[in-house]
Amino acid sequence: EPEVTQTPSHQVTQMGQEVILRCVPISNHLYFYWYRQILGQKVEFLVSFYNNEISEKSEIFDDQFSVERPDGSNFTLKIRSTKLEDSAMYFCASSKKTETQYFGPGTRLLVL
Amino acid sequence: AQRVTQPEKLLSVFKGAPVELKCNYSYSGSPELFWYVQYSRQRLQLLLRHISRESIKGFTADLNKGETSFHLKKPFAQEEDSAMYYCAFRSYNTDKLIFGTGTRLQVFP
Numbered sequence: 001e002p003e004v005t006q007t008p009s010h011q012v013t014q015m016g017q018e019v020i021l022r023c024v025p026i027s028n029h030l031y032f033y034w035y036r037q038i039l040g041q042k043v044e045f046l047v048s049f050y051n052n053e054i055s056e057k058s059e060i061f062d063d064q065f066s067v068e069r070p071d072g073s074n075f076t077l078k079i080r081s082t083k084l085e086d087s088a089m090y091f092c093a094s095s096k097k098t099e100t101q102y103f104g105p106g107t108r109l110l111v112l
Numbered sequence: 113a114q115r116v117t118q119p120e121k122l123l124s125v126f127k128g129a130p131v132e133l134k135c136n137y138s139y140s141g142s143p144e145l146f147w148y149v150q151y152s153r154q155r156l157q158l159l160l161r162h163i164s165r166e167s168i169k170g171f172t173a174d175l176n177k178g179e180t181s182f183h184l185k186k187p188f189a190q191e192e193d194s195a196m197y198y199c200a201f202r203s204y205n206t207d208k209l210i211f212g213t214g215t216r217l218q219v220f221p
Contacts, residue, residue, distance in 0.1 A: 045208040
């Protein structure tokens with residue numbers, strides 16, 4: 001059964017550095033999402049992406065964040081200048097239209 | 113504001129006991145409700161969604177619009193049901209999922 005994959009599984013970075021989190025959605029899915037979960041808190045929506053543009057974003061998704069589908073298979077989340085409070089588990093998800101969202105295993109980001 | 117509430121952080125039962133994980137939502141329109149499960153060190157997986165009305169792994173959930181609830185139930189818990197359970201909600205005009213804080217279910221032998 002096809003699955004969403006994410007790399008890396010863990011990333012440690014210094015505050016102020018740029019990070020790129022990568023996701024490979026399920027191949028016939030057209031809708032892509034990023035969520036994050038700060039330790040001990042709920043899973044929070046960041047952004048949804050369809051047809052090469054952002055379709056919806058939360059207030060968390062400020063100018064420090066960007067998403068891209070660079071090559072037709074990968075879906076990336078970039079954080080330009082990481083802050084301590086960006087430390088979290090980041091989940092990618094994909095779906096066909098308004099159907100089940102399938103989640104990746106997550107990338108644990110630690111900002112020091 | 114749209115919100116999902118899971119009042120219990122931890123629910124512990126013995127094998128064979130009935131289980132009910134509570135979920136309430138706040139939304140005035142017609143919601144779409146989901147239960148996701150996360151087993152230890154695994155990804156979030158869809159357990160069930162209210163519109164499909166399926167029973168997965170013995171779990172059922174009924175949407176009660178009057179009480180704005182979508183409680184997850186299983187008549188006889190198994191040890192392998194031990195996991196984190198998240199209730200999630202989606203309104204009709206958006207694709208984003210709003211999650212509750214999750215309930216950890218521990219099933220003791």
